[in-house]
Every structure is written in C-alpha cells, then in structure tokens.
Amino acid sequence: MAAPAAGLLGTGRVLGLACAAQFMVVLDVSVVNVALPSIQTALGFDAVGLQWVVGAYAVVFAGFLLLGGRLADVYGRRRVFLWGLGLFSVSSLVGGLAVTPGVLVAMRAVQGLGAAMLAPATLTIVTTTFAEEPGRTRAVATWTAVSSAGGAAGNLIGGVLTESLSWRWILLINVPVGAVTALAALQLLPAGRPRTGPRKLDLPGAVLVTLGVTALVLGVTQGQTHGWTAPVTVAALAAAVLALAAFTAVEARGSASALVPPHLVRMRPVRVGNAVMLLAGACFIPMWYFLSLYMQNVLHYGALATGIGFLPHTVVGILCARLAPAVMQCMGARTLIASSALLSAAGFAWQSRIGASSGYVDGLLGPAIVMSVGMGLLITPITTTVTSGVGEQDAGAASGLMNTTRQLGGVLGLAALVAVAAAQPGTAASYQAVFVAIAVVCAGVAVLACALPAPRRADTENGTGR
Template sequence: MRRSPWATLVVLALAQFMVVLDVTIVNVALPDMQVDLGFSPDDLQWVISAYTLAFGGFLLLGGRLGDLLGRRRVFAGGLALFTAASLAGGLASSQWFLVGARAIQGFGGALMSAAALSILTVTYAAGRSRNIAMGIWGGLAGLGGTLGVVAGGVLVDAAGWEWVFFVNVPIGVALLVVTPTTVADSRVVTDGPRSFDLAGAALGTGGVLAVIYGVIRAEPLGWSSAEVIASLVAGAALLALFVVTEARSSAPLVPLRLFRSRTLSQSTLVLALNGGAFLAMFFLSALFLQQGKGLTALETGLQFLPMGVAAIAGALVATQVLPRVGTRPTQVVSAVVAMAGLLLLTRASADGSYVTELLPGFVLYGAGIMGVGVPAQIIALSDVAHEDAGAASGLINTGYQVGGALGLAVISTLATSAATSSLAGGADPQTALAAGYERGLLLTAALGGVILLLAAVSRQLVPSPEEVAELAAAA
C-alpha cells in the first residue's frame, strides 16, 4: 500500500506537537494541582521532573526499539501509552498517582518521539524535501511549546487543571486510528541477536532519579541525613553500574567512545545546562506569577507568550547568522542575551509592573536560548563518525532532558529554602515568594554564566545553510 509522505508528516508532526505541548501546558496548572492534591513546594517539581526524566532516560531506548521492532509499531505503542497516561493524569486523585502518570507519559513520549524522527529520515531522502519536512516537524513542535502556556491557561480557568491532560486523549485516539493507513513500517534488518540494552536504560534513569531525590530531601532533612546520604550513594552506584554495563554491552545505548570527543562532551554539557536553566525559569515564573502576583492561569500563559515568540524569532535569526559568522560568536552573543534576561527577571517584585520588570527579561531570555542551543547541536556532531550520528543525536537530546530535571531539582529546592526562611523571618507570603523567586533566578543566571564560559572556548565552525536547517529542525 502506497502512503503519501506528506500525510505521514502530518501524523508525525501532530504527535510531536502534542509531546512538546505537554512540557509547557502543565506549568500554568501547577498551583491548582498543588492546592487540590496537597503537594508540598518541594514535591511539586516532580510533576515536571517525572516527565522530563522518563522522556530523557528512555529516548535512546525508543530509538533502538524502533530500529529493531519496527518504527511504526513503536511509534503507535508510545502514542497509546502517552494517551492512556494523559487520561490517568486527568483522573488522578493523589499526588503520586499523578507523578506516576507523568512518568508513563514521558516514557510513551520518548518512544513516540524517537520513532517519529526515525520514520521521517527514512520517508524522505536527504536533501531539500527532507529539510522541508524536518522544518515543518520541528516548527510545529516549537509552536506547541509556545501555545502550551496559553492553551493551559484557557483550560485551567475554564474547566480545571485536569483538562491539560484530557485534551491529549481525543488527539491521541485520532492519531492512533489513522497511523496504520498513513505511516509505513520500517526497521533495521539484522542477522545477529537483537539487543535492546534495557538494563542500561533502567540503570541510567534510576541513578539520576536517586540523585535528584537526594537533592530534594536535603532541604528538609539536611545533607548529613542518612536518607539523603543513602539516596546520593545509591544514585552514584547506579550510574557507575550504568557505565560498566555500557562498556560491556555489545549494543550499548550510549557507546562510551562518544565521550572521547571533547566537542561532543562539551556541547552536551551546554545543552544540559540550557535545559536546567529553562525548566527552572519556567517552573519558578509560573508559580511566582500566580501565587506571588495573583494572576489567573490564562493571564500567566499570556504573559509567557512574548517569550515564546522571541524564541521563534531567535531561532530564525540564529539560522541566518550561523553560515555567516559561525558557531562561537553566535553562541557567545546569545548566551549574553539570555543571561541578561535572567538577571532582569531577578528584579521582579510581587507588586511590580509586568512591562518594566518581567517583559524585558522574558523577551531577552527567549531570544537568547535558541541561539545557544542550535550552535551547540552543530558543534556536538562536528567530529562524530557517520555510524555514531544517531547515538550522538540521542545523547545530546537526553543530556538536555536530564540536565533540565537536575537543574530544576537543585534550583527549585534552593528557591523554596529562601522563601521558607523569609516566611520564618516574618515576611508576608507574597514577599517570601518574591525572595525565593529572586534566589532561583540568580542561580539560573549562574548557570547562564557557565554556559557563556563554555561558549567562549567552544569550537568555531561555519556550517552551510543546509546543515543549519536540518540540525535546527531536528533539535
């Protein structure tokens, strides 16, 4: 049966739109979830972290499963998991039921996203048609992130926080129905035994989870607590076992030889820090706008919208500038712009003006963050062998997701500590929230400073317009 490649693109792009939409749509619903389900300020971050960790932790596995079991089968399986978990999330009546649903959402999203990208690359031959397809796929994904905050605000105010999850269900069901007739199946043919490296995926994700749990529990219990020490030690042990497993595996998720590349390692670190800064800024700002400034969910979403528009504009500018000036100047200037935005956001007060205190920071940060990420992707893959390109792409995307979860854990925990101390000192709740927000954004700006230093010593490349277009779309 012959299938239209453009019909395939529509299905894949809508699925990716839904996955990215879910990253931002949930942020504006956090305060309502906190009230209804009784989340503590420290535990609330798991609503975000459970999703990003599962997504990042199983992204490489999703690509491997698609290659060996069939890409359409894995795409449909991930879509079904994501849809079912969305329904479960909307029906959640307890904190940890919701967190569990978010983790399953992330796992389904990882399978779906990895398989979708593989399907695109085999559906379209390298060249203009693939670049157009990748541009549409990546553009819709970026639009999902921008519209998510507004859509989330509308749904929360009109129907309740549950609908940020329920909205995925009819879209997911419709895509599942049309997938068999619009998406062709494909897989890698191999004569040897199939190896999925499930142990590697479980050890890597479990190790990062244990470390994050230890960081979060350190605030209420102290760093010398037996629970905190045990969690951190367990995390380190699991990550060490992950390295051993990958070294011995005949088909590892992460070939350790990739880390011999200084450019890949450094760029992955930049993307991880970028992810941590973005998630922390978004999480803290969503809470500050609603709990500190008393805005509705919709008003909060609308106040984030200029940042999304600036991010799209920043990506367009970066793709035009890169072939002319190269990666290092683009990345350095963008890092400066993003850090300036974060520093401006630290001035925000509970009764201050949005136009003077928040809008300039949101716009600058949105404009700068994409100009950091696109050059980092190009540098990361610059000296990777052709046979390792897929694994390297998966590694840098995983680094972004896992870095986001770790950065969110550390920064939100320290911001909560500042707010708690301010309350204990007699401050009113809004002033205390502003104090926590200020500390969190200062720490986020510190991550931006590290990104700037790494950008200043990064490799200078001048890519062709075609290379920029393809990598920007896949980012």
C-alpha cells in the same frame, strides 16, 4: 496496510507529523505549570511533593530516552512512534481522572516513558528524512521551533483549560489528539524494516541510568528538606553515584546493544554538544515552573492571565528558532551558541530584578523578549552540531542521548533551584535568587561552547556550522 513512502506523500507532511508529536511531548513538560496551584488544592499536595507532578514526568523521560532512541533503531521508527504515542495517550487518560496524588504522579511517570519512546523517534524521522543540507538544518530548525512553541504554549493552553474547564483537561486533551496523530502516522510513515540480526536491547543500562537520575534528584530534594548530611540524603546521593558509575561501566563494554555506543561519545561535537545541552536544559526547562509560580503566587495572576503572560516567550522563541539557520550561515554554530547563551543570561539577569510590585512590561515583557531571543537561537545550532555526521544506524541513539541530556539538565536544574527558592519560600526574593542562578548557568553555557570544534568554511556555507 503499509504506509506509502515519504517521498510519495511529501517530506513536508512527514515533518509536520513529527513536529506535531514533539509538540505533544514538550507541551506536557510545561502544561501542568499553570495548573499546579489548582492541582495542589484539589489533591492535597505539599510544597515539596508538588514538584514531582513535573519531576516524575521529567525523571522517567530523561532516564528512558536512551532506550527509546535505541528502540527506534532496532524495531523501526514508525512502530516505536506508535508504541510511545499509545502509552502516552492511555496514561494521560488515567492521570486526568486521578483522585489521589500518588495516582497522578504515577501516571505522569508513565507519560514520561511514552514520551521517551516518542521524542527520539520524531527527531530521528526528521534527520533521516532530510539527510542533505541545507534542507536538514531548516527541518531541524522547524522541529526546534515547534519544541519551543510546545514549552511556551503549554502555559497558555494550561491556563485556558484550567480556568474554562478543569486542570484535568490538561491531560485528557492528549487522548483525542493522540488518536488523530496515530491515524496520521499509519498513513504517512513508511513501515520500514527493523534492524537485521539479534534484537538485543541494553535493559541493564536503561535501568541503571534511570535509577541513577532518580536517586540524584531525590538526594537533592531530600537535601533541601532534611539537610545535606542527613542519612536519607547521603544514601540517595551515594546510590546515584553507584548507579551512574555502573551505567558508565556497562556502556564502556562497547556491546552492539549499548544505549550510548562508545564511538558516539568519542566524537567531539557529540560529547561537548551534549554537555552544552545539559546546562541549557538546566536553565530553560525550570524557567517555566518558576515564572508560572511567580505570576500566580506573587503577582496574583489567574491561570488564564498567567498563560497569556507567556505569549511573548512563545512568539519570540518561534520566530528566532526559524531565523537560526540563516544566522548560522553568517556566524557558525559555535559563535551562535555562545552569543545566544550570553543574551539569555542577560534576559535572566533582568528577570531577577522582579518584585512584588513589578508591572507586566518592566517585570515580565522586557526580560521575556531578551531571554526568548537567546533561547530561540540557541537550540537549533546545538541540535545540528550533535546530530550532523552521525550515521543513520546510530541516529536514534544520538537523538536519544541529546534529548536525555536536555531533560536531565532540566530535572537537576529544577531540583537544585527548588532548593535555592526554599531559602525564602513564596517571596519575591526567592524568585530573584532563582533567576540570578539561571543567568550564571547561561554564562557557563557560553564558556563551554568555546570547546566545540571550530566551523569549517564548507560547513558554515551549507548551514551546519560544524
């Protein structure tokens, strides 16, 4: 039975469904952080291999987001939404029952593939359902707030499930949630019509970009353990360069099936906005990983206490994401991005002063408020800048590209920061060095934001700040 049109059921319900699915996707980036020590003990991971519980999801997610975005354009958003949701839920079930490190990491990778189909579909549903301003900016702000909530709430939910049940439930919980979300999607999302004409997909491009990202992360990881001149490190980095160069050449041909249509990257807001998002991802995604380990390994918090410790990040981030459209009307997207990045940099610089004897208020709460204000205000103007002005036929590709750059930044940032922390493993000094590095990258985001187009008066008034 075809679903009723969004207009009959209310766009608010469609927005709620898209946000619920996006919450699941982002939640699974961070939900494992609090459970990492339990997972390490239960399955016997070593310190370097443990990062792949996070990294396998993020690498595949980043590598296939471009293909996932194009799938939504070609086969229809509801169909791809349901495909991704099914793959995500089944891999969560198998991963939650895993008894070896290899099975868990493999299922986290499959989860990433399902998420790569699901995430672009959710943003595309939002940007096509709310095509006019200012409703579009408010809808994107809601989607952004939910994304922020998913990243932050993952730590609390992971702590509650790990301490009250088992680390396995951080994955198994996705199964009933996924089933309910699928039923809602069948009722709320119109079936739509797939794109007419040949349904050719850029599979070579998807394979090349995934190989390139994976090899790059592997090279950075091997560099920290075997040295930067070791044959395995050099080989991985060389493979990354070759694969990404080949991907660039494939996309430059300008075929109709390109994952990244050349006309998209020629648009200055898309090109510069994605570069800003890449650096932002390198700051914010690894933050959850290192703060979680710091609270448990240095401050000796339990899993539940660690999750509760992230509540200020969650609450402040959501509130500021909801305020972002109003602030954009006052100062424009470019100014808001730069000022928010500088505020985040100040929060991370404050966070770098932590020590083994730090209290919660001075060591975590104060920095959390400052950095979360910056993070909450930052993502909405970047997302609006990247997606505004993109035609509906390329909405999936633009959404996939933006999600890719954010996740790629997170993967590379995590790998690089693990190398920074490895210089003094397990000590407060290692976490101090990590947060100093993140503060520097946040300052770089502010500088790069100056290359975005200046806002026009009309755009500032309707909330796009473009």
